Amino acid sequence: MSQKKTDRREFLKRSAAVAGAVGLGAVKPAIGQDNANTPVAPEPGAFIRGSDEMTAYGTRSRFVDSVRIPHGGRESPDSFGLDFHIATPLQDSVGEITPSSLHYMGTTRGSFVPDIDPDEHRLMVHGMVDNPIVFSMEDLKRMPSVTRNHFIECAGNRSRSQHTSIQQTHGMTSNAEWTGVLLSTVLKEAGVHADADWVVAEGVEEVKGASSIPMAKAMDDCLLCYGMNGEPVRPQQGFPLRLLAPGFEGIFNVKWLRRIKVVDEYYMTYNDFGHLTRDPVNAALGYQIGPKSVITYPSGSQQLPGAGFYEIGGLAWSGGGRVSRVEISTDGGRSWKDADIRGTAHPMAHTRFSYEWEWDGAECELQSRCIDEIGQIQPSRQQALDFWSTNGERATFVKGQDNSIQPWRVASDGSVHNAIS
């Protein structure tokens, strides 16, 4: 036993020495510092020594430093440990899936994230049903499941002129592969009464955040999710159970879900009050996310090394269904060409697009425009502001969710800037 300990100590000491030597000796040129006069073949500068941590859960490369940031200049966590909105680094995104660790987070009021033991957690389905049911997490995992790609977007995800990066302008949307039970499966199991029109979904966090959701949506595609990107939903995303209302504003996707109550009228409960309006247009716009897209590369604050070929890349999504087409303009919206859809366009999911572009080195403005399967077309900022302008009074703010086109200006020095006014 003591011999073992000594061995282990000896081993650690030696490892430290090796690690130190590697740290000092890492002088090999890194890949990317090309110099045609002194050619070198790419070699790693060092090796990652295996560790219990690497074995158990893995970590990303120390050269990858992409992180989330608090949104809107509000500290998160604050001095009390409350989490506020946190934005995902879309500028670094590839593909369609947002890694769970980088998924944006929204909160109803600033939240302490509940630390829930899944063995203790329960979901109650009751109200206007024949058979009220209490499910444990184990029960839910016995039910027929589905796995689907869906985005979530905060209704407040909007570009402002003072924003410099896409993380600020669009970082409040993310896309994940969600696994769980269709809410309709559970509602049918409970036997919903014919005159029930709404469900109230409620979380277990300190404010018991709750939303009224139309029965048509509940029966269509809402999901009770326990899985996210191949593992349990993360605590900030509602572990152990969250509701997904695909394509609806972020706040409807109730986290830490404990209760579904079937009712016969709009309940005007906690989250609903924020949607209270007397403007029928605002009311109609307060549910479903409009068709939207954004170029992730090149985007604000990025730097192009010089003229030449680039694959413009970006993400498109819509609360109305699948993305059917994305168009690109490299001349500030004067002319448009079809982008290529990469991968598969899932309903209510981020869809990756790209466009092959030869930059001539002159200042230009890049835009993308999403068209979805039900024919909705992402409006320009001008069009959206025209809609909200009344009696000659010029609107300066797009009410409700702002899905207008994001322009990026590429300066002749290759720097990229937010071009909204």
Add this chain to the structure above:
Amino acid sequence: MRLAKQWTALNTFRTLLLLPLLVVGVVSVQAQSPTYGVGRTPTDNEIRLWDIAIGPKGEELPVGSGSVDMGSELYLSKGCAGCHGTLGNGGMAPRLIKRDAGPNADPWDYGRVLPIRSPYATTVWDFINRAMPLGAEGTLTPDEVYSLTAYLFFLNDVVEDGTELNERTLPQIQMPNRTNWEQVPDWLPGQPRLEGYPY
């Protein structure tokens, strides 16, 4: 039971005629029974304990009562004033007293103030009960929530001084915006966000 009685009352000929109807009847009864049988049935007590979503009809309201007077004391002793201001304004938390909008004011001109803008009195009760006070959510007794609700309604001229509210009287309060708001249009899968929006 009823089926069995009908069955014995019918002669064979009529039974044969009705057989398809009986089959339909049985199928529709089965559609309301669980398919998977997973999970358990909650007790009535359990449902009452969990059910804190108070609808406009107020059916879920617990038995209890509270007064404007008690509410004004609780507003200070529970720390409401610390965040919302002594008179319901001027604090760092949302305003709780209507703005002066002159005589014959449109209720929407009072500002985004929950105890005057909400179309239902139940929403105010639900909100306080669910989410207040900050850091001690869920600790108020039903009587305390009735009292605080009554006090906020008094501050906003919804009820008179001396009013006492309980589970029967609270849902009957006529809020000025009771019908003065727009419900979202019926949502259907595959419909545009809003016809006529610039697309």
